[in-house]
Amino acid sequence: MKPTDIQDPEYFHKVVDCQFACPAHTPVPEYIRLIAQERYTDAYMINWESNVFPGVLGRTCDRPCEPACRRGRVEEEPVAICRLKRVAADFKDDVKGLLPGAGPKNGKKVALIGGGPASLTVARDLAPLGYELHLYDEHAKAGGFMRSQIPAFRLPDEVLDEEVGYVLDMGVHTHFNKYVDSLQSILDQDYDAIFVGCGAPRGRDLPNLPGRKEADKNIHIGIDWLSSVAFEHTKSIGKRVIVLGGGNTAMDCCRTSRRLGGEDVKVIVRSPFEDMKASPWEKEDAIHEGIPILDNHVPKEFVVKDGKLVGMKFEKVEAQYDAEGKRSLVPTGEDLVYVECDDVLIAIGQENAFPWIEKSTGVRFTSWGTPIINDDETFQSTNKRVFFGGDSAFGPANIITAVAHGHKAAVSIDMYCNGQNPEVNRPAPHVTLVSQKMGIHEWSYDSIPVIDKREAVPLVALEEALKSKTLEVELGFDVETAFVQAERCLNCDAQTVFTDSACIECDACTDICPTSCISFVENAEEPELRQSLLVPAENAEQDLYVSGELATGKVMVKDEDVCLHCGLCAERCPTAAWDMQKFYYTMAKAAPVLVEAAE
Amino acid sequence: MSYIKPKFRHPRLPTNKLGFTVADYDGAISTLCAGCGHDSISAAIRNACFQSAIPPHRIAKVSGIGCSSKMPTYFLGKSHGFNSVHGRMPSVATGASLANRDLTYIGVSGDGDTASIGMGQFIHLIRRNVNMTYIVANNGCYGLTKGQDSATADLGSVAKGGAVNPFDGIDLAALALLQGASFVARSFSGDKGQLEPLIRAAMAHKGFAFIDVVSPCVTFNNHVGSTKSYAETREHLDAMPLDFVPMREEITTQYAEGTTQAVTLHDGSAIHLKKADATYKANDRRAAMDVVQQAHADGRILTGLLYLDPDSQDLNQNLNLATRPLNELGKDELCPGSKVLKSINEGLR
């Protein structure tokens, strides 16, 4: 193999598994260390710069970082990355003085359609540059689905208001209660660019199921229902509720039903329990609230009696997988299952819908109904003045993805407004790499991993929780627990940096490495090399760090897979050929860098 | 400085026949200088015991005084051990091996511990053919007392302070050959590929197995002018690659005809000498002495298996001692009664 090019920031970026997996590339280990040092405000600011909504995300993020976390490969459970984010938000001081304000006017005007996390991120990134920003939303407040969909018992209004406020206070002109029914009308105004962050607002229905029309009064589309609960148009539901679907919307629907008078609430889903789209922790929360989940049940009929919904019929199925692992749901042949109910919530997915975007705008769409965007970096549509991001770009995803899109789209909009082509010469990520050596054998971070296990966040008592639609269920970690949980982080950003010319091949690093990461072997092609290591490198998703040829003709090969970043290799190296260096990476943004790596 | 080794290990560590991983053969974290050759030898011993699937509690580590003699703390944390006084490990090893012949004895010593203060004891271990593996971590100096020349320092080698050594060094391997050792080898701490199979063979050997291992002292003897630095050792190394194949195990590596020689040990296990030419005879003591002298004259550090007597009789056999460890003998065997005593006495009349 060729020697690894560590000048390419993407190499070390990938080693920080959580940060790499985070769509907005939040510097996770950096903020976790700051939490351990009780520097909550600094930890918050690291987050805020990357993901704009630390308090919101610390409660609601889909957390793609956690399944990626290295800790999950050396013990049972990953670091509680998400809930530590909430700790930063809960215990920070007033941050207003640390936030950037609107920059001096640059004479450019941008319209933002929709007030969700994508648009708000674009606003946050462009405001300091002096753009005049106009945000349109059909509701009375900004926040998008964070406000209309995510129930208050998961995300209190105050938390959302605070973080939405930080963005709007940067001088954003808001046009609330204004549904934009024509993109053309916006294009016809003097906006230099338009960002569409309208989400994927249409909930799927089951229009052809027998009884659908007759029972309409007691059948609700999940996202519409949640939104009408959030805006207090709906205040109650029947005692027996069936929620159809297995995604996050279904989980929010069933838990909300329990708080609105639903006593016998069931989630009924077509797929097997394991295949459900909802995150494991959301399923756990629902079950904890006394909501059974019936899997492998395909809805067949709404049963109506005397013009009123009385129940539903389901066909029992079994998942079968073909050679390619493709799933089909095959009926078991048993009798249809009848479940009584008073109300049904349909939460079987959402779609994009752009009835307000006219053909004349030049914005074209794919056959799936999503806009044609030239790639997932620029977010520029077929009308070069119009940019998309968040759920509107590629279909429903989550908040952190919307934020990441927002950052990239803001870069594109800024380039476009300055007469540059956003497809070329995009700004590079912000990167620093600094030695963490403090003394002969000392590092600036707690290098030896602790063995404490992950702890769950404490909850309010179930009875209390079910009495209120707004009482936050999770209590959050206290500072003592937060410290222990923060210390579980392996500091994957403390990179093992190897200098070929200094190595005398004494084997000290190989001998000490607790997880057998380092081997000195004859060079070979990657598949062969992977097999020749002390422990074969079987996790192909993780890279090999390969040195140049050393004095004996061998090469140093480090399998990044289960490195603990414990620094022992560097401690035992007599020539400092190994060094532990902190890699700080933030994705490119339109706004200037706000937070540097902590001292 | 880290005083503890993290608890986590590679989740896919291979296991040996006993179901143990190499981590089960670990000791405490080393306090030797970073990069000390001795740490590599510790790792080689650990790996060899793992590979040969010796139950850790059936091993006893013995040593004297010196950085090298501290090594047993850093491997086989679940084995028996005795850290004796300077140069006196041979007495302890002899006693232990007589008392319990079933344990595997690993002696770890230094060039100071063996070739200076311990010379008188060392030579008798050889003479008596005590059943043990004796490893000298040879760095040409007294590391622990800050790097004074030892008796194995080569003539002309320059000490860190600049003094040139005016004496010829003792070649411990040559000495062992001369004194009739039944297994003599030399190796280099930086060549685990050779050192590990040698240690495995030494442990399988019945009798005294001696391995002189060049093991650079990074702190006091790794400078330009030292003949035992990493660079100088590599420069002059003439290494005989080898494999160890335990009893009843298939040879998995394929060797081209005429390029390898197998030396079979008493228990049927074998050492495969790769690249050895047909004139090489591992069981010819005089030839071995010649080879060692020749290499010395050429300025080559010849490493590998130098000599092996597969039919060696160890001390226990030689003295016709009890075939079971003393701690397994019952009262009746240890104290056979007045009748037996009487017959012994009769025999002496």
Ligand SMILES: Cc1cc2nc3c(=O)[nH]c(=O)nc-3n(C[C@H](O)[C@H](O)[C@H](O)COP(=O)(O)OP(=O)(O)OC[C@H]3O[C@@H](n4cnc5c(N)ncnc54)[C@H](O)[C@@H]3O)c2cc1C
């Ligand atoms: C029930 C439910 C629960 C969820 N829970 C989570 C969670 O816990 N964690 C998570 O990360 N994600 C969650 N999501 C997904 C997440 O809310 C979305 O992915 C995210 O909000 C998308 O952001 P966005 O900026 O693209 O658009 P949105 O948040 O959808 O915001 C778009 C806004 O634009 C408005 N709008 C649309 N069209 C127009 C128009 N023409 N004129 C004016 N205004 C318009 C909409 O009313 C809306 O307010 C959940 C989604 C649902 C449905």
Ligand SMILES: Cc1ncc(C[n+]2csc(CCOP(=O)(O)OP(=O)(O)O)c2C)c(N)n1
């Ligand atoms: C009886 C006695 N004499 C002298 C010493 C001092 N002393 C300690 S270690 C040592 C030499 C060790 O040299 P070596 O065996 O080569 O070990 P190294 O440290 O080089 O590995 C000496 C002379 C001692 N501890 N005990």
Ligand code: SF4
């Ligand atoms: S251990 Fe820490 S730095 Fe490493 S992936 Fe997990 S959270 Fe991120």
Ligand code: SF4
């Ligand atoms: S930091 Fe070094 S010693 Fe520690 S696990 Fe990683 S490679 Fe091994």
Ligand code: SF4
């Ligand atoms: S002084 Fe020399 S022999 Fe002793 S630990 Fe340090 S490097 Fe090793």
Ligand SMILES: [Mg+2]
């Ligand atoms: Mg010595």
